[in-house]
Amino acid sequence: MSLPSNQYTKNPPLDEVDLLPDPIAQLQAWIEAAREAGMIEPGAMTLATADAQGRPSARIVLFKGAKDGGVCFYTNYESRKGCDLAGNPQAALVFWWDKLERQVRLEGRVDRLSREDAEHYFHQRYRGSQIGAVTSRQSAVVATRAELDARYDAHEQALQGQPVPLPDFWGGYRLLPESVEFWQGRGGRLHDRLRYRRDDAGWRIERLEP
Ligand SMILES: Cc1cc2nc3c(=O)[nH]c(=O)nc-3n(C[C@H](O)[C@H](O)[C@H](O)COP(=O)(O)O)c2cc1C
Incomplete structure (x- = not known):
């Protein structure tokens, strides 16, 4: 090249x-x-x-x-x-x-x-980005994409109608x-x-x- x-x-x-x-x-x-x-x-x-x-x-x-x-x-x-x-x-x-x-x-x-x-x-961030931040164990190995998506969906479900709490x-x-x-x-x-x-x-x- x-x-x-x-x-x-x-x-x-x-x-x-x-x-x-x-x-x-x-x-x-x-x-x-x-x-x-x-x-x-x-x-x-x-x-x-x-x-x-x-x-x-x-x-x-x-x-x-x-x-x-x-x-x-x-x-x-x-x-x-x-x-x-x-x-x-x-x-x-x-x-x-x-x-x-x-x-x-x-x-x-x-x-x-x-x-x-x-x-x-x-x-101030999009709600999706807030839920993403709660979901992601950033830098850890994850077995599959599906596992990550399932965790995101579970958080989205659990937080419906509520503000997303800032994780520690x-x-x-x-x-x-x-x-x-x-x-x-x-x-x-x-x-x-x-x-x-x-x-x-x-x-x-x-x-x-x-
Ligand atoms: C354009 C762009 C912007 C990004 N902005 C951020 C950011 O503001 N914060 C963040 O944690 N990761 C951001 N990332 C993802 C990081 O590059 C990186 O993948 C992630 O932070 C994990 O890095 P680490 O495993 O070295 O901690 C961004 C990636 C790109 C390509």
């Missing part, structure tokens, strides 16, 4: 002066630009975790807003990622928007959002970044890379070689 070797020439140069002082505000501006460009999931981000032995794993989760300088997402606390984060709270997030030829990378410590945040977000095992996390890198494609593989790093005075921006 031969895949194209694309040139990235869409963007003007990315300079320090083009960036907002706060990297989370800058990230939100790029997510919004991806939405305006017609991307289906502009908030899709790859979350990389590692277990207590340092074995990495990665998967996509959805950006669900910023809070107190951090990036939020929701999941099952007992999933593989939840177990990884319980043993090792350091993680990384990566966004890639092909239509914009842009990538953002964040690294930092992850903590749990409050129960109130989870309640608020959980009950489900909620949000916030990654509080120590570094945030904005990458924009340029010709000749000499891409622009600007990285914010936290220091005592706030955020410092430095340019990295491509």
